Amino acid sequence: MAEKLLxxxxxxxxYPIKKNLLGKPGGYVQAxxxxxxxxxxxxxxxxxxxxxxxxxxxxxxIIGLENVTEGSVALDxxxxxxxxxxxxxxxxxxxxxxxxxxxxxxxxxxxxxxIIDEPMQVNLDLSRQERLERTxxxxxxxxxxxxxxxxxxxxxxxxxxxxxxxxxxxxxxxRLVIADEAVSALDVSIQSQVINLFKELQEKLxxxxxxxxxxxxxxxxxxxxxxxxxxxxxVEMAETEELFQHPCHPYTRSLLSAIPLPDVTEQxxxxxxxxxxxxxxxxxxxxxxxxxxxxxxxxLATERCAQEKPCRTEVAPGHTVTCHLCGKGGGx
Amino acid sequence: xxxxxxxxxxxxxxxxxxxxxxxxxxxxxxxxxxxxPYGFDEQQLHNARQGPSAEHIxxxxxxxxxxxxxxxxxxxxxxxxxxxxxxLSVAVGGxxxxxxxxxxxxEMIIMRLVDIQVAIPGILFAIVIVATLGDSxxxxxxxxxxxxxxxxxxxVRSEVxxxxxxxxxxxxxxxxxxxxxxxxxxxxxxxxxxxxxxxxMRFASSVLTSATLSFLGLGVKPPMADWGSMISxxxxxxxxxxxVIVFPGLALLILTLxxxxxxxxxxxxxxPKVQ
Numbered sequence: 001m002a003e004k005l006l007x008x009x010x011x012x013x014x015y016p017i018k019k020n021l022l023g024k025p026g027g028y029v030q031a032x033x034x035x036x037x038x039x040x041x042x043x044x045x046x047x048x049x050x051x052x053x054x055x056x057x058x059x060x061x062i063i064g065l066e067n068v069t070e071g072s073v074a075l076d077x078x079x080x081x082x083x084x085x086x087x088x089x090x091x092x093x094x095x096x097x098x099x100x101x102x103x104x105x106x107x108x109x110x111x112x113x114x115i116i117d118e119p120m121q122v123n124l125d126l127s128r129q130e131r132l133e134r135t136x137x138x139x140x141x142x143x144x145x146x147x148x149x150x151x152x153x154x155x156x157x158x159x160x161x162x163x164x165x166x167x168x169x170x171x172x173x174x175r176l177v178i179a180d181e182a183v184s185a186l187d188v189s190i191q192s193q194v195i196n197l198f199k200e201l202q203e204k205l206x207x208x209x210x211x212x213x214x215x216x217x218x219x220x221x222x223x224x225x226x227x228x229x230x231x232x233x234x235v236e237m238a239e240t241e242e243l244f245q246h247p248c249h250p251y252t253r254s255l256l257s258a259i260p261l262p263d264v265t266e267q268x269x270x271x272x273x274x275x276x277x278x279x280x281x282x283x284x285x286x287x288x289x290x291x292x293x294x295x296x297x298x299x300l301a302t303e304r305c306a307q308e309k310p311c312r313t314e315v316a317p318g319h320t321v322t323c324h325l326c327g328k329g330g331g332x
Numbered sequence: 333x334x335x336x337x338x339x340x341x342x343x344x345x346x347x348x349x350x351x352x353x354x355x356x357x358x359x360x361x362x363x364x365x366x367x368x369p370y371g372f373d374e375q376q377l378h379n380a381r382q383g384p385s386a387e388h389i390x391x392x393x394x395x396x397x398x399x400x401x402x403x404x405x406x407x408x409x410x411x412x413x414x415x416x417x418x419x420l421s422v423a424v425g426g427x428x429x430x431x432x433x434x435x436x437x438x439e440m441i442i443m444r445l446v447d448i449q450v451a452i453p454g455i456l457f458a459i460v461i462v463a464t465l466g467d468s469x470x471x472x473x474x475x476x477x478x479x480x481x482x483x484x485x486x487x488v489r490s491e492v493x494x495x496x497x498x499x500x501x502x503x504x505x506x507x508x509x510x511x512x513x514x515x516x517x518x519x520x521x522x523x524x525x526x527x528x529x530x531x532x533m534r535f536a537s538s539v540l541t542s543a544t545l546s547f548l549g550l551g552v553k554p555p556m557a558d559w560g561s562m563i564s565x566x567x568x569x570x571x572x573x574x575x576v577i578v579f580p581g582l583a584l585l586i587l588t589l590x591x592x593x594x595x596x597x598x599x600x601x602x603x604p605k606v607q
Contacts, residue, residue, distance in 0.1 A: 063506050064506070065502055065505060065506065089508040090508075092506060092507055092508035093507060093508065095506070096506060096507065097502075097503065097506050099499040099502065099503060100499070101499055104498055104499040104500065105499035105500050105502075105503055106500055107500040107518050107521075107522070108522070109521045109522060110517075118504070118507070118509065118517075119507035119509075122507055122508055122509055122510075123507060123508060165503075168503070172507060
């Protein structure tokens with residue numbers, strides 16, 4: 001088993017809601033509430049969950065765009081969270097991010113050359129000529145032509161822009177690349193191209209990914225392991241195969257049953273047989289339910305779920321679940 | 333991008349007309365020494381308050397000075413004050429606005445100062461400045477600029493606040509670009525069109541403000557001509573000799589209208605969303 005590259009432990013991110021006259025917040029949005037996981041060098045960890053479950057916030061905390069409320073983020077054993085900005089800046093190149101919207105993540109007024117060059121200029125000790133060559137090499141690597149250097153982002157399609165954004169992220173040789181919904185804004189046909197590009201680059205450069213998405217199929221295709229988040233907590237985490245074969249948490253099961261099948265008749269059948277439809281809405285993260293956070297919508301909830309917070313248990317090697325019903329001997 | 337904006341301007345007839353009007357106004361005021369048929373302080377008391385005629389196309393004022401010549405001379409002061417005040421407010425307001433938008437701590441201080449400024453009438457500020465520092469052209473420019481600075485700060489700040497959340501700024505932060513470079517390289521070019529548009533609007537109101545100051549006797553001193561003071565003198569004769577007030581008023585109207593309309597056209601031309 002490869003070494004752990006990233007270690008996230010007890011990560012919490014609370015946003016103050018509204019400050020009263022004395023500057024004290026009236027409450028907190030518990031966007032992320034105690035998440036632990038680690039990523040090994042060279043693997044892809046997928047993070048899934050519905051909108052507002054805190055998966056993007058986890059990404060932002062790891063990369064340092066948000067300050068961590070509690071817990072720690074460590075890369076290679078060095079704790080990054082809470083590090084003074086001056087020191088942190090030197091380590092920024094280790095983690096890079098590909099953003100969701102390729103139309104917003106590239107500055108419209110800069111050329112492709114300038115866009116890809118900037119991270120190198122800040123972080124690498126290269127001459128202008130060397131950087132230019134590297135920019136060209138990166139463009140080739142992401143499947144674009146070298147001549148695009150002098151063009152502006154608005155001359156490209158969404159998929160091409162996302163390739164440029166990937167080139168920018170790779171420019172500084174990052175250890176970890178966070179893809180925050182990196183393909184959700186693209187057309188389906190382009191999505192597969194970009195995902196394949198991610199895979200290719202991983203093989204070629206030995207990259208490590210944290211792949212954040214709400215699309216289970218995408219995550220299944222690219223990830224080695226998958227973490228499922230619900231309302232700021234990690235409810236289940238396992239190897240991709242294991243998770244799809246033996247989902248334990250009721251939330252994971254309902255998510256998996258919601259994946260549409262390409263064949264209509266199969267789809268109908270699957271719907272009738274084992275579609276689990278959740279009732280109600282996601283509770284507000286500002287006022288999360290007591291006990292298990294999922295109990296308000298869980299079809300299997302018992303009284304215990306409403307009172308007692310479940311602990312994380314390992315149901316199989318590398319497969320952890322946070323649910324009262326799936327602990328040792330529980331087995332649903 | 334820039335040439336595209338230029339094309340949009342050229343295709344817009346209103347903008348072209350405004351540019352022509354402005355050019356004519358500016359050129360004729362700059363060359364007032366050559367173009368004006370009479371001096372700005374050339375008095376012909378026997379010709380006082382004569383209506384428009386072949387000799388004095390806009391008539392004469394109460395001292396027999398040629399109003400057309402005085403409009404040309406006065407235009408120079410008015411336009412210089414307008415431009416200088418706008419440049420000053422863009423420089424000061426733009427900088428402070430960007431700081432306030434990007435840095436939380438600076439925001440606290442700058443925005444409270446703006447609140448103070450907004451709470452006190454600008455005229456009062458202008459009176460204090462001119463009264464304590466003297467009524468040189470520069471001080472008049474400062475007091476006129478003070479009217480525009482808070483607006484500039486607020487608008488720029490809100491633009492920066494929204495830009496700060498955009499993904500390309502977040503991306504720049506993830507690779508450790510220093511914040512001053514983020515401000516200058518990524519944010520400024522994307523808000524500059526808002527600043528230009530606001531500046532053109534404030535240009536018109538700055539000329540009006542300088543007229544107000546002259547009207548109150550705080551701006552340009554006689555016998556120097558200035559549109560504001562000409563209008564203020566003319567109001568005494570509005571019932572009997574309309575031309576004394578109407579022509580400088582018209583000049584002011586045309587200038588402000590042209591600049592405002594040009595500002596609108598610029599906003600459309602620089603906005604990539606407007607085709």
